[in-house]
Amino acid sequence: MDSFPRLFPYLRPYRRQLFLSILLGLVIASLWGANLTLAFPVVKVLLERQNLHDFVAEKIEDESAEEARLLTSLENLNSRLVDYRSHQVAPTDANYIGTLHSQAEQQGKLADTQSSLYRYRWLQAYVMPIVPHNEFQTLAWLLVVVLLATAIKGALIFWQDVLVGSVAESAVMGVRKDLLRHTLDLDYASLSHEGPSGLMSRFTYDAEQLSTGITLVASRLIREPLKCLSCMFLALYINWRLTLLSLLLMPLLALFLGWFGKAMKRASRRMMESMSQIYKVLEETFDGLKVVIAYNNAGHHRDHFDREYKAYFKKAMKVVKVDASAKPLLELFGLTAMFLALIPGAYLVLRMKTHIWGVRLAVDPLSPSDLTALYAVLVGMLDPIRKMNSGFSRLKRSSAAIDRIFQLMDQPSAIGDPEKPQSLPNHSKSIEFRDVSFRYPAVDPKKQRGLVLEHVDLTILFGEVVAIVGQNGSGKSTLVNLLPRFYDPEIGEVLIDGQPIRKVTLADLRRQVGIVTQETVLFDDTILENIRYGTPDATRDQVIEAARQAHVLPIIEAMPHGFDTVIGNKGRDLSGGQRQRIALARVILKNPSILILDEATSAADANSESLIHETLKTFVKDRTTFLISHTLSQSLLEFVTKVILMENGKVVMVGTHEELLKASPLYRRLFQAPSRQMSQVAETKAA
Numbered sequence: 169m170d171s172f173p174r175l176f177p178y179l180r181p182y183r184r185q186l187f188l189s190i191l192l193g194l195v196i197a198s199l200w201g202a203n204l205t206l207a208f209p210v211v212k213v214l215l216e217r218q219n220l221h222d223f224v225a226e227k228i229e230d231e232s233a234e235e236a237r238l239l240t241s242l243e244n245l246n247s248r249l250v251d252y253r254s255h256q257v258a259p260t261d262a263n264y265i266g267t268l269h270s271q272a273e274q275q276g277k278l279a280d281t282q283s284s285l286y287r288y289r290w291l292q293a294y295v296m297p298i299v300p301h302n303e304f305q306t307l308a309w310l311l312v313v314v315l316l317a318t319a320i321k322g323a324l325i326f327w328q329d330v331l332v333g334s335v336a337e338s339a340v341m342g343v344r345k346d347l348l349r350h351t352l353d354l355d356y357a358s359l360s361h362e363g364p365s366g367l368m369s370r371f372t373y374d375a376e377q378l379s380t381g382i383t384l385v386a387s388r389l390i391r392e393p394l395k396c397l398s399c400m401f402l403a404l405y406i407n408w409r410l411t412l413l414s415l416l417l418m419p420l421l422a423l424f425l426g427w428f429g430k431a432m433k434r435a436s437r438r439m440m441e442s443m444s445q446i447y448k449v450l451e452e453t454f455d456g457l458k459v460v461i462a463y464n465n466a467g468h469h470r471d472h473f474d475r476e477y478k479a480y481f482k483k484a485m486k487v488v489k490v491d492a493s494a495k496p497l498l499e500l501f502g503l504t505a506m507f508l509a510l511i512p513g514a515y516l517v518l519r520m521k522t523h524i525w526g527v528r529l530a531v532d533p534l535s536p537s538d539l540t541a542l543y544a545v546l547v548g549m550l551d552p553i554r555k556m557n558s559g560f561s562r563l564k565r566s567s568a569a570i571d572r573i574f575q576l577m578d579q580p581s582a583i584g585d586p587e588k589p590q591s592l593p594n595h596s597k598s599i600e601f602r603d604v605s606f607r608y609p610a611v612d613p614k615k616q617r618g619l620v621l622e623h624v625d626l627t628i629l630f631g632e633v634v635a636i637v638g639q640n641g642s643g644k645s646t647l648v649n650l651l652p653r654f655y656d657p658e659i660g661e662v663l664i665d666g667q668p669i670r671k672v673t674l675a676d677l678r679r680q681v682g683i684v685t686q687e688t689v690l691f692d693d694t695i696l697e698n699i700r701y702g703t704p705d706a707t708r709d710q711v712i713e714a715a716r717q718a719h720v721l722p723i724i725e726a727m728p729h730g731f732d733t734v735i736g737n738k739g740r741d742l743s744g745g746q747r748q749r750i751a752l753a754r755v756i757l758k759n760p761s762i763l764i765l766d767e768a769t770s771a772a773d774a775n776s777e778s779l780i781h782e783t784l785k786t787f788v789k790d791r792t793t794f795l796i797s798h799t800l801s802q803s804l805l806e807f808v809t810k811v812i813l814m815e816n817g818k819v820v821m822v823g824t825h826e827e828l829l830k831a832s833p834l835y836r837r838l839f840q841a842p843s844r845q846m847s848q849v850a851e852t853k854a855a
Contacts, residue, residue: 189332189335194394196321203314204541235282252264347371355584403545584674598663601625605659606658633795636796638815651764694729756783763788821835
């Protein structure tokens, strides 16, 4: 239960429903206990063949006679005490003390007798008039009462479960919403470490465990303890001395439950972490289905899945074993506790005694029906205990899930807004990378990578079209990823118009940055909504104009519903070039002052690439543009004003295409690469 207080803010709006659930639990527990108390009259009628009317009448007569006897005895004791006082007997006198003790004992018996007499007279006045005199009819009447009480109890349980289920789902919905809100506020590096599989595991598997925990706490773990308490109170009423004997094992039971809870929570957490790994394997497999099928490599992914599932199975079996060990032990505790009361009780019944080894365990000798009723309510305590054990194990799984969910929700973002943000007017002067060094953060310090960028000093003037080229791993994409603050540099800083970007809000900064990435990201929505994704307030006419500039209109005209055509998950219904042109239309509509094109034509055919470059010639005007590429095509060189060559995280050279071609062997190799020559030929054919 240590983690569940974190849920109080999500449960508070539904406190009325929870209060009603508690009331229903009280009524259900009362009906449960009432059903068990009917064991007493059933034994009287069925086994002792005694008419209940006669039994109540006899008890009233016996208790009245006992009351009269006790009153007479008390009068005699009072007279004796008066006599002692009149003769000024010392308070320490043994006879005087003995008389006082007898008086107290007789007064206690009188109180018990009068209480019992009141109950039997109440039964005679209000219950007996509706109880049949015939023994068989009485038994049938009792069974009908049990049946009706059970039906009512079942209806109330249904009501409580539906009520609590609604509260649980509503609370989990609130948790998921806040979890998503916080997740989207986290920095890109933190989310990359967690990965889609870990995030999905928290939103699905962990959240379901959380829902189960809320349902258990608000229904079963309210209802079952109340049922257990109702049985315990009835047992105390029947014979409190014998009942207390059965509670001697409670401290030992509490210690066992403490160990069990810690072991279950630890094992459940490891199982959930392993489930995240299974999600990761499935994600990689399904995202790469085309490659898996093309390389006929399904066996590799099955083996990978089998390995991860074996690890999960091992951890899941740990949970099963901990859970399974609790069931027989709790049952043993319950039976031992029950026998601690029943064995002495059986001795009292068989020997017709009230004491064992000089210790009083009953006011009067117990009857078989009294012992049967005590046995019934003690057995009635075992069923709630068994159900609480099952619920307790699932509760600990839920507790582990809560820890995992709130661990993510408590994680601060490494990149956030400053306490006193400064304004950032529209970019109009320069962008500067000042002594920037960066390395990707690692979860495991032992696996820390070296610097990806090393002491980069770079200044780009407003309106320049800068091509950043270099081999794979040279740091091209990492450098431009610092601009929208996907990451922050380890040392150094990035400035826009002389303003450090860490001193402005993320919203102000990213409002001015438009990105088209190598892996084009589209959503399962209409073309219209995908284009105005970054500008939700744009009109349809503005969307159409952006689509026209990006040469998307011919694509849209071929679609069955035009702009309202849904393009499927990740735009799967479109080709790579079509997706990139739609992404370009999206950034055109946003009209950013800083444009980043990261291998933006990598998936496009020659015709699409030519159209994209034609669009860029006009669009790059009056904004600062970064083009990330391994090399440059002739059509790009027509509007590129500066080339930055990078190698091993450092800026090797900055200049025009002609300057780098003359001075840098590395740049010449990149420019004269066979892939580039083929691209030029395709570009010429497309033209």
